[in-house]
Amino acid sequence: MYDWKEQRAHTIRARQDLPVSFSLHKNEEAFFTAEGQPEFHFGFAVTPYYFSLIGESPEDPLRAQCIPRKDEFEVKEYEVQDPLWEEPYSPLPRMVHRYPNRVLLLVTDECALYCRHCFRRYFASRRGGVISPGQLRKIGEYLRLHTEVQEVVLSGGDPLVLGDARISELLHILRYEVGRTLVLRLASRMPVVMPQRITPQLTKILSEHSPLFLITQFNHWREITPASRTAISGLVDAGVPVLNQAVLLKGVNDRADTLAALFQGLLEIRVKPYYLFQGDLAAGTSHFRVPLAEGFRLLRKLRGQISGLAMPVYAVDLPEGGGKIPLTEQYIEKLEEGWYVFIGPDGKRYYYPEEAR
Numbered sequence: 001m002y003d004w005k006e007q008r009a010h011t012i013r014a015r016q017d018l019p020v021s022f023s024l025h026k027n028e029e030a031f032f033t034a035e036g037q038p039e040f041h042f043g044f045a046v047t048p049y050y051f052s053l054i055g056e057s058p059e060d061p062l063r064a065q066c067i068p069r070k071d072e073f074e075v076k077e078y079e080v081q082d083p084l085w086e087e088p089y090s091p092l093p094r095m096v097h098r099y100p101n102r103v104l105l106l107v108t109d110e111c112a113l114y115c116r117h118c119f120r121r122y123f124a125s126r127r128g129g130v131i132s133p134g135q136l137r138k139i140g141e142y143l144r145l146h147t148e149v150q151e152v153v154l155s156g157g158d159p160l161v162l163g164d165a166r167i168s169e170l171l172h173i174l175r176y177e178v179g180r181t182l183v184l185r186l187a188s189r190m191p192v193v194m195p196q197r198i199t200p201q202l203t204k205i206l207s208e209h210s211p212l213f214l215i216t217q218f219n220h221w222r223e224i225t226p227a228s229r230t231a232i233s234g235l236v237d238a239g240v241p242v243l244n245q246a247v248l249l250k251g252v253n254d255r256a257d258t259l260a261a262l263f264q265g266l267l268e269i270r271v272k273p274y275y276l277f278q279g280d281l282a283a284g285t286s287h288f289r290v291p292l293a294e295g296f297r298l299l300r301k302l303r304g305q306i307s308g309l310a311m312p313v314y315a316v317d318l319p320e321g322g323g324k325i326p327l328t329e330q331y332i333e334k335l336e337e338g339w340y341v342f343i344g345p346d347g348k349r350y351y352y353p354e355e356a357r
């Protein structure tokens with residue numbers, strides 16, 4: 001397998017880069033041959049590593065995440081380009097400040113692989129370029145003044161497409177030039193789509209800027225491979241905690257046994273399942289969205305199958321910038337003559353005394 005720079009150099013970025021032996025299915029073919037690609041067209045890139053994992057079937061859950069389909073051209077009336085309203089909450093270029101105590105930095109627009117379900121498709125792959133030294137300096141000044149900010153999320157795009165020197169410089173400013181300890185969260189899909197990027201040198205840089213959490217996105221248990229396992233081991237052994245934010249995706253992981261295998265597999269490689277996100281209302285992603293009622297049904301079933309440690313929080317980022325909320329099931333059905341009536345994971349009723357202390 002290539003090293004990460006070769007993975008980047010050999011990344012598939014156009015239809016003609018696909019191997020001749022690779023056949024596109026009708027819906028995929030229609031994407032590439034569509035005339036007058038819509039304005040919201042989102043980039044295409046697949047690393048050789050991830051491409052080696054996908055299957056031939058149009059139903060293959062890994063293939064669905066990286067090979068585009070014509071379905072992306074269908075935009076529902078409730079879908080928008082920027083479903084989380086990040087742009088209105090950007091006081092500076094490449095910085096989103098929605099919640100008082102944390103900011104989000106959009107470090108780069110580029111990703112190693114463009115996930116077909118991406119909610120930040122209004123930004124990722126669209127503009128080119130990375131955060132400039134001037135932009136970073138202004139963000140540093142903002143953080144020094146806004147002492148209510150305690151956490152910084154580095155995202156994009158995928159920040160780890162940058163070279164080690166740029167990452168080191170960025171982390172150094174956030175760690176040593178703001179005047180207080182910020183908790184850093186680095187959001188990257190590299191352990192999943194290009195685990196070769198997690199080199200010992202990069203791991204050392206990340207571990208030197210503790211407290212730093214790496215947040216990744218495994219969506220299917222087949223993405224847990226020997227290569228991704230090695231990448232995660234290196235990080236965790238070096239003291240970099242790794243958490244997973246999966247997205248609930250139709251045709252990819254919308255079965256309780258698939259989710260159970262994913263979350264259990266993650267625990268086995270020492271990754272804590274953190275969130276399972278309901279799909280955002282991003283333009284052109286309706287073919288991936290699972291109805292909320294189905295999401296609740298899956299979670300109910302899952303709760304009976306895996307431990308609390310393996311269980312992520314099912315959550316949604318509310319439209320129009322409403323923020324992130326957990327989607328909890330209503331386990332308490334009612335209060336009946338001094339007893340709370342609960343619905344268990346098995347669907348049966350259980351009684352708990354109101355006066356218990």
Ligand code: SF4
Pocket residue numbers: 110111113114115117118119120121124156157158188189
């Ligand atoms: S890595 Fe993240 S930002 Fe990039 S395409 Fe995938 S989901 Fe979108």
